[in-house]
Amino acid sequence: MQFITDGKRPTSQRVVFQPRAWQGMQRGVNLIIKAVAPTLGPRPRLVALSPQFGDTEIDVYDNAGEIARRILQIRGRDADVGAMLVRDMLWRLKNQVGDGTATAAVIFGTVYNEGIHYLISGGNARRLQTHLEKGTKIILDTLSQQTRPIKGKEDLAKLAESISYDPELSRYLGEIFDIIGAYGRLEIRKGRSRQIEREYVEGMYWERGLMSRGMIADWDQLRTEFENATLLISDLEIETPQQLYPVLELALRNKIPNLIIVAAKMTDSALGFLLANKQPERFQVVAVTTPEYGKEPQAAALQDMALLTGGRAFIKVAGDTFDHVSLDDFGHARRLWADLRNFGITGGKGNPRAVRLHIQKLRQAYQYIDDPVSKEALLKRIGKLMGGSATLWIGGITEREVERRDDLARRTAAAMRSAIEEDVLPGGGSVFLECRDVLREQRDASTEPDARAAYEILLKAMETPARTIIRNAGFNDSDVMAELRLAGSGFAFDVVNETPVHMATAGIYDPAGVVKAAVFTAIHTAALALTIDVLVHHAEPEQAKPLGPTARMKL
């Protein structure tokens, strides 16, 4: 079908001033926050999203970041600006730390709504922003004083449960993180059964395997294993058998019993040459594909492999060939295995000092990278070098359940890495309640109205997470908050046992990195949003209409 415009001028840009800009944005902000706030706490309420794009099933979510991501636009362009501001904040936070989105949403809501209230009564947005940011620093410092390290399977499992509210998943994640630590390699995969399962692999492995089925030695296991293995590491493309002559000659001359050639590609004739030279009793040779895709990841994998095994990586772009290969170029490992999909080594004989320095450098780089994709890739790389990996198989009854649990496991794992690396804070919103004393002191010491207003706003915001958790669990927040005041410092409401408890004593923790990122992001974004005075909407897109009968006749 062909379309033409209706001939009218496109709608011009629209500029919206106060108070309409605030009113519109506030509507959008509150809509998103109301949509995600029920998901906060150990007894969250779910949010259902109607089917889209021809789908028939309703999607049910308990994660604020995921819900916000699915809300693409809301009615009313002024409100849409507010909604998208919150959506963007939550999505960024989810990518950054994996969790804390509902906490950020409710803190944002209080700061923004109370802020608007103050500005309408004549406050100065810029000065309010400055004082809110100063207050954020005070909050973060107070939180830092309350952090504590977390270790041990049981504590890690409790932490996982406070993030995921899934006891079975938490038990496995507690055990896994007790073993792999903050940087260890964890593969989360959709499972093979209804239950969650886990598997540990010693050493490191790469997701590329044997180039030919003819290289399989053990047909029961469909794999080949070598002890005291020798490796030749490269990303070369082997076109002819002649390219391999120097390698095989060197290996045979030096009575090397087995050899694994890592190469980007090998032609059938080269593979045939290798298979023909295989002598199970004296000399075994296999070829595996260079791991990773793309130049940079491949170069990184080769560098790591060379370091781990004490070999040299032959790089195509550097003009390397096997022509002058020497014994020193070979890498060595105590054990090597390869199947058609993966290959791995245990006990690489590289210099352990060099390996440790290399890992230290990668860890430092990890701290400074913001891009989630690069961060993930670097974490995977560090994990490979750590000497072991865990795989968590996520099971479930329906495909939807598996997908939901898979996402939950990934989010929980990300938050747990942050918790191990940056310690934990007592949960249930108790740490925010602990910030109130210092904020009160600041408020009372301030003489400037905007400063007093900022601290007053933050005081209310620090109560919001605890109040929301209580309300979501079906309790009256005012009554419970009164109980908490009587209970004293460090207490919050344990909604599972329906009683105020000392969070640290009960072992209810949240990852400190997540909590700090949530509070920082929420207050900073809200403070910035409060300074938005004017909205400018782009022109409406031109309306297209189907061709009428007259127009069709003209064509």
Add this chain to the structure above:
Amino acid sequence: MDERPFANTISQLAASPQLARDGLCFAASVQGLLRSADGGQSWTDAYQSLDLPTALPTPAIALSPTFVRDRTVFAGVLGGLLHSHDAGHTWLVAELPAPPPLVIALGLSPAYEQDGTLFAGTMEDGIFCSRDRGYHWEAWNFGLLDLNVLALAVSPAFAADETVYAAAVSGIFRSSNGGRAWRETPFSLDDAPVLSLALSPQFVEDNTLFAGTEAHGLFKSMDGGQSWVRLAPDLLRASVDAIVLSPHYPTQPHLLVLAHGELLVSRDDGRNWEPWPGSARIDQQITAVLAAGGLDEGNTLLVGMADGSTTIL
């Protein structure tokens, strides 16, 4: 000094907790394992029952904490591990994962009688753990970035804190979950390799451990390995192959080190050092030491030498 059946370096000595009564002690050496039933006065080949065609290098020896009852001895050898349950008369071969490792250090849980846990540190293969008294072994090397393990030290409160330390070519690693996973301690790479480790008997309270290095002397940590201080840098400048703490440390702050073939003792927690009485008269390089009776003045030591001989000081 007595004549020994083997002339070779003694790498480790171990004795029955009731040495004064039963006189049982063992000397591990490059040529095998020696057994004495008279407190080190005379020695016999402990591997006699194995009828070995060639000598079996034995770098490590350890006795069960309840040896008096269970008569259990473990020997780390080239190619694996042997265990005896009759005080070293007959031996069983423990199956360790292939390829055959060189077991260089052994560490037993102080609660071995209950948990049956022991660790074997190897060159190139990291650490193996058995939780059934040495019958079955598994490699648990998560986070152990250096698989060349030279010494092991198990916390005296292992049953509660599950803490183990491993000294390696590139530094010191700690496990706080019973050896299932290891984390680096901030011991300087420049000061490694670490040859010896010793934990305070009151480790749970004082978090104190000592590390002897190959070329940079003796180090002490009072926070479980988070920070390290070098002791007597002017005196202890080379290798520290063994460290012995008084069983009453830190109340009795006595330390004995085997430093570059000499025995030095400190009675003030490492500030001042002097040669162990009588050690100056030994003209051989001392390679192993056993202080079965503690470090009180007047106590005797059993020492092994580079030429395979032993003597009592």
